[in-house]
Amino acid sequence: MRRGVFLFLVSVVPCLAAGAILAQDAPRLRGPDPFTREVPAPPMQRQITDDVRVGRNYPDQPPVIPHSIEGYAVDLNANKCMSCHARKFTEQSQAPMISVTHYQDRSGNTLGGLAPRRYVCVACHVPQTNAKPLVENVFTDMDAITEPERQPARGRH
DSSP states (O other): OHHHHHHHHHHHHHHHHHHHHHHHHSOOTTOSSOTTSOOOOOOOOOBOOSOOOOOOSSTTOOOOBOSOOTTOOBSSSOBTTHHHHSGGGHHHHOOOOOOGGGGBOTTOOBOSSOOGGGSOGGGTOOBOBOOOOSSOOOOOOHHHHHOGGGSOOTTOO
């Protein structure tokens, strides 16, 4: 019994100590104030509304929203996004049509309408802002890893 307690303490105490040290060195995403103090939220960043399509970083990445969606209704009675992105409205709106995958259920069966699991567009698609990142982005595109010679030189467009 004593040996079990000893082994437990020998394995847990260093982990707790390491966690405390890492917590001190971790970046504070909430700012300089302690999390127990209520501080006013910073102002919302303005959305990018230039309607320019943004390239995707990986093949199945949902496209980002290049326009403002402030005031858009997405509830049981309406989905404002579909007034432009549904197949029957894309010719008039010139908006990209939603993917056929949005009309499939989890088993891949094609439905007559928008799949319930794809109804809330902002679950996957998000508007963009020019907000400063809270942590450094170290993402590397797969093409940059597999075909570095085809990548444009940094600083030139």
